[in-house]
Amino acid sequence: MSSQPRVDGRALDQLREVRITRNWLDHAEGSVLVEFGATRVLVAASVTEGVPRWRKGSGLGWVTAEYAMLPRATHDRSSRESVKGKIGGRTHEISRLIGRSLRAVVDYAALGENTIVLDCDVLQADGGTRTAAITGAYVALADAVEWLRGRNALAGEPLTDSVAAISVGVVGGTPMLDLAYTEDSGADVDLNVVMTGSGRFVEVQGTAEAEPFDRDLLNTLLDLGVAGCAELTTLQRAALDTEPAAR
Amino acid sequence: MSSQPRVDGRALDQLREVRITRNWLDHAEGSVLVEFGATRVLVAASVTEGVPRWRKGSGLGWVTAEYAMLPRATHDRSSRESVKGKIGGRTHEISRLIGRSLRAVVDYAALGENTIVLDCDVLQADGGTRTAAITGAYVALADAVEWLRGRNALAGEPLTDSVAAISVGVVGGTPMLDLAYTEDSGADVDLNVVMTGSGRFVEVQGTAEAEPFDRDLLNTLLDLGVAGCAELTTLQRAALDTEPAAR
Amino acid sequence: MSSQPRVDGRALDQLREVRITRNWLDHAEGSVLVEFGATRVLVAASVTEGVPRWRKGSGLGWVTAEYAMLPRATHDRSSRESVKGKIGGRTHEISRLIGRSLRAVVDYAALGENTIVLDCDVLQADGGTRTAAITGAYVALADAVEWLRGRNALAGEPLTDSVAAISVGVVGGTPMLDLAYTEDSGADVDLNVVMTGSGRFVEVQGTAEAEPFDRDLLNTLLDLGVAGCAELTTLQRAALDTEPAAR
Amino acid sequence: MSSQPRVDGRALDQLREVRITRNWLDHAEGSVLVEFGATRVLVAASVTEGVPRWRKGSGLGWVTAEYAMLPRATHDRSSRESVKGKIGGRTHEISRLIGRSLRAVVDYAALGENTIVLDCDVLQADGGTRTAAITGAYVALADAVEWLRGRNALAGEPLTDSVAAISVGVVGGTPMLDLAYTEDSGADVDLNVVMTGSGRFVEVQGTAEAEPFDRDLLNTLLDLGVAGCAELTTLQRAALDTEPAAR
């Protein structure tokens, strides 16, 4: 991959600056402020004993996620979904994606009958909010699992792998990694890749925003996404290996 | 691809019987009862002059879709979303997918300031409802476009291509095409492919239901999906070339 | 009653062509596609063991109904009630009418603590959707009761009678049976009659749409409705006496 | 009709004590506290210039109604529909009935492009709330029409007749007029009759609560209802002929 510069001077295969700040909150069993450039997502992992009713007595745990945006996360203020009285389709879709992505690396039997909810609230949006949310949520989930381990509430190791996500797209005919908002809004093709730390796919979601795409282009985009997720995996490990600063 | 038999005796790369019945409704400008085996989706295309407010005066048309299931489309009755007072995440997600898929083959300038809504109501569900809906909706859309043409309400040819969709999955370790419900509910990996008649991708949505997947498996699944969509394209053309029986 | 012709050539006391297709769905315990001319209603009977909480332990069963219209059942597309987030008054009113009508011929003790829900979804509307729904729902209910009998889940014969319904109206000063949409929308008086197979009234709902009516006219309309319901009773029996074709 | 006594000592064809208090509210253009025995409904008629959008420019007026119950109108407290966030089917059904009943005696052209909303709030319920509401709403409507006349805002006489309503039922095998709650809740058949002052029917709604009914019984019930409505018409006229006491 060449490195012809972009709006913000990045190479085509270069991530924005990624910051993962653990323990950003005092009450949550795990919490992360994750930043992909100007995109800033606050993730809180909440542990509760017990599982939803349909799962009771199974011996299995449960992991789910909710995604939302603050009204002024975006350039123009958008209405609150609580005020409108209903959740939009995009919010639903991303919440479900985050939940599925995390569940792909969870061993429910080892988790035992505990529930972990990952709240991913976008404080500021500049493209890639769902991929930042997944990447940060894994770290918050890992901290919540540690919290359970510290209480001897686990029946084994609930995390079978790590998981990270990145967006890839074609802008002005050129494939590139980790689109910022101005890039994303003008993209011809948009692909989100969710991968495990061991390099396997959890989700591949490619969309022709303006122009259907062929198999070769799909392969190029997947190559970019695979490399991006590998980098994020390294950053997640580094964050988890560091003792988080007390606030 | 070998052809080792499945629950219903199909080969691994074989579609269920596909039936596309045009003009199933009297009032709609286009309508199709599309069946993928026991999956049965009624699609109605409704044309209205004018476009949503945010698009007025642009000279461009609009195409959108709504997906829903009758309460007893499924094995067990599910509650009506109208009674619950809100639309579930899955419904939202599929409605958005159908809309995006159709818009990928629409030239809005040629459509002029007309709106076409595709209502996709699942009368009976046996797996693959979203892919059947997209495949049928294209045919209903084509009929609605003809209706507009008959009224000299078009500024050109609004359909730049056709679009069809199929599901692919890995069941018991084996990749196979067009999953029926019993196959789908036990699948390790689930991939929906939406393609144009000219063989390019509009959407690729792969999900690891139980087990993350590697690049080779993704390629095998894409091969199956590409071939399935090509077959559906042929069936769509045949349906559109036939004079529909008057009811 | 004379037989001066109508828009569609019918006599004043003549029903439209009535078709009752049983077993239109694979999953439901009873299902009927009922057609009164171009009006087409899909009825699914869903059996569940047990009854609502307020009825538990009584030894009595429960029967209820939900009515809805697909958005493009009508000439112009109407918004989905699930999207609007609330059910309209007309929908509520008809759902309640169907439920009451069926309950009038049910012996709850013989049904035992089982619940049967009748979903009546209008696929195409051309007047008389509520009367077609009631007439078809009785047949679906009878099939669902047979299904329970086949499982030895009944404490006796839950159906004390059959039930059917028809609309009658005054159009251009002339009383007539089974109004189609164009007739109904211009009617001065509209009367819906729900009757048992043994010829007694379950519901009589007469409304002066444009002009209050006197006792003589009410009697004329009731005569028409009584005869129409008797015909429908015969058609219901014929449908139930026939082995339904396997789809 | 014989006059064998009832729970409250009434004859079978006897109304409860009816009280119609005009001008119960200071702000409304017409208002009535109507009482049928212990049933107490407050009706407010609100006049606004202009009509709903779909009627603009037609030169025609509009009349509509909303019915609701205070939470403790009933023996046991029921939840507020505003708190539940949705209106129940019964509320919808009765609101629609009241609106239709009043519209049957309105000449929209004479009303001009004015809207009158009749709010019927049940302060205390003891059976017959819908018939009390209709009977009282006509009086409030008449006062609101006078208010408009006083402002020279009418194009003629908008009221073509008066309208009143009463319930009739079969209790313990005996037909009787104007059921109180304890009678109504045990009735086999329930019939609501809405009639004009000139003795023609606006609505006839008969329901077999426990037992289908034959034509003879229907005729007996209609006779009772016709006589009851005639009495109410007299009481409405008396109320309107009296100068209401200033509060």
Added chain:
Amino acid sequence: MSSQPRVDGRALDQLREVRITRNWLDHAEGSVLVEFGATRVLVAASVTEGVPRWRKGSGLGWVTAEYAMLPRATHDRSSRESVKGKIGGRTHEISRLIGRSLRAVVDYAALGENTIVLDCDVLQADGGTRTAAITGAYVALADAVEWLRGRNALAGEPLTDSVAAISVGVVGGTPMLDLAYTEDSGADVDLNVVMTGSGRFVEVQGTAEAEPFDRDLLNTLLDLGVAGCAELTTLQRAALDTEPAAR
């Protein structure tokens, strides 16, 4: 305090005519029609055995309130909250205020595991609806407590004191008591005072509608409010000492 006259001729420190009519409803365990001049609020106290789930087994009772306005209580008709499908902020705020005010004089242990709901429905609004509601609700609560005492359902005296409320404001620079609507809508400062019969504060809510206020003015307003509440306490006692007229 001087007594320079107001719009309605009252002295600055003078209440409007206050009427407290007990037992206005037949079903409720306590009920009051309370009037502050033209402001008319119907309060119903509903007793149910048992408490909300989060309080079960505590031995403690619960008291709560709901406030609402009829659509035509006001000069112009407002939409029903049940029709809008949600409760407005003002309604919520006042319901909470009434509940807190009453709970301040309740001994939950003496009440035992019983719940009392106070429904305060404004039939006509002319300023001071929340203070009239609190003042009347105390009387209805006292009657409901007597009803429980009569059934030997109490573990002691649940009412530790009485509670009453009044509004005070600054209009045209002049502090005055018990604002009517025309005064209230032009007030610079608005203060609601809720006090016990023994003269202590339960709530003090002062708001600068147009102009921030200083400590001296706050003291003047509090003096007015304290005196007003003392008068209301006397009127409450008088109402409770009188045998209510049977309706």
Added chain:
Amino acid sequence: MSSQPRVDGRALDQLREVRITRNWLDHAEGSVLVEFGATRVLVAASVTEGVPRWRKGSGLGWVTAEYAMLPRATHDRSSRESVKGKIGGRTHEISRLIGRSLRAVVDYAALGENTIVLDCDVLQADGGTRTAAITGAYVALADAVEWLRGRNALAGEPLTDSVAAISVGVVGGTPMLDLAYTEDSGADVDLNVVMTGSGRFVEVQGTAEAEPFDRDLLNTLLDLGVAGCAELTTLQRAALDTEPAAR
């Protein structure tokens, strides 16, 4: 005022550490992360040209506020209001309080027909979220006003004063300033004071949580609140005088 220590070692009249970080967001016209100890509220001020419909053509501007909490701001996770589909009473009440408080220092004519919305989202809650929100919102509002001034969009100086807020309470019989969550949840009396920079009251909201209070105690609490608001005014000025660090 003595200075006997509290749970966190503070004197009775001592604020928690207050941090006001301006420009915490990139898109908003004004933004502040305000912290009162562990309470952390993100305030975004959004400017839009124009005003709500009911204010159009008046030449006057508008200022409003929305308050909300992230689900895991609190010790235990609470459900999202967007998921529940309705806003709770507490949220409504605080949103209204913040809006009123800011409007008390705004000159609408000088603001011109511009709208400023203050979104106050509680990221972490440890008592005093409403007072922190008001205090921070004033600073964000001031920045938004500067932004408008920089675009020559003002007709004068829209801010007539500054505004700040603090809570005061009685815990274990002792009056104290700026209650943290553990103090607040056990308080006998709770008073929120909103004051202008010039030392006048905008809102005074005192509530007897457990015990009605007398005039002397009210005065003591007001003294504490007045001093606390004065300190906050100094901190607001300091924040606004500093050039905010670029993020």
